[in-house]
Amino acid sequence: MLPERKMQECLNKSSFSKSLSPGQNWKSKSMRIIPEEFLRSTHESFEHRVVFSVPWNNSWQLWLRPDKKGLFMIKEDWDEFVNDNFLGPDDTLVFTHQDTMYFQHVGHPVIRQYGLEFGPHDSSMYFILPDGNKVDGLTKYYNGLPNFLGWADVCQQYNLKIGDTVVCEFELSGRVVAAVRVHFVNE
Incomplete structure (x- = not known):
């Protein structure tokens, strides 16, 4: 669990969190979606990939794929992230946009x-x-x-x-x- 000060710092930036509801597991499709509200709040376009970095200096590149229900992290990449971090039923993840991603659009x-x-x-x-x-x-x-x-x-x-x-x-x-x-x- 993040210290309260660090959690508040993360929530002040564009962020979202994920935790399990009863009957869910970390590898379910619902865990791989990037929330539409987050996409709107970043004022940027997540086009094809994201990089997750953690405080212990590891990082994972996850490819993205859209479908009619939203923008999803590709299953194999997400599953690798879940396995590498030994995510369990009591874990909560906070994802924060650090403004270091490369975005491109038609201006x-x-x-x-x-x-x-x-x-x-x-x-x-x-x-x-x-x-x-x-x-x-x-x-x-x-x-x-x-x-x-x-x-x-x-x-x-x-x-x-x-x-x-x-x-x-x-x-x-x-x-x-x-x-x-x-x-x-x-x-």
């Missing part, structure tokens, strides 16, 4: 300059990969700015890491962005 100046329009929240879009394959995605809005979920699948498929360079080109259907064509600079 207002770009939208205005090119007269871009985007589909409604949760509308389908896709990523076109260099080999011609397509990966499904969703258009999401955070703070009024469009974001595309589905990037985690592209990153995993091509083993992309922080620091890798890609060029993304919007494909339009009329004036609406319908797809993102992905070009890998290193290929």
Whole structure:
């Protein structure tokens, strides 16, 4: 259990907690969701991964995947975190956003300059990969700015890491962005 001072410090930042209800276990799908209220409170877009760090200097990278019910941590990554930390029925986790994550979105100046329009929240879009394959995605809005979920699948498929360079080109259907064509600079 965190000392009260540390708990209050965490709760003053964008945070959420998880603990078990009767009949739940740490590996259930409900434990893997990132709450919508938290996503709104961070004023940022969690697109494809998070990194959990703990006071004893360990960290875990967890990939994210959206579905119709929200944004979820991938089961295998979450299960590894649960196992490594020996989480039990009396544990409570507090997750705090430290403003150190790398976020990217399409900014207002770009939208205005090119007269871009985007589909409604949760509308389908896709990523076109260099080999011609397509990966499904969703258009999401955070703070009024469009974001595309589905990037985690592209990153995993091509083993992309922080620091890798890609060029993304919007494909339009009329004036609406319908797809993102992905070009890998290193290929």
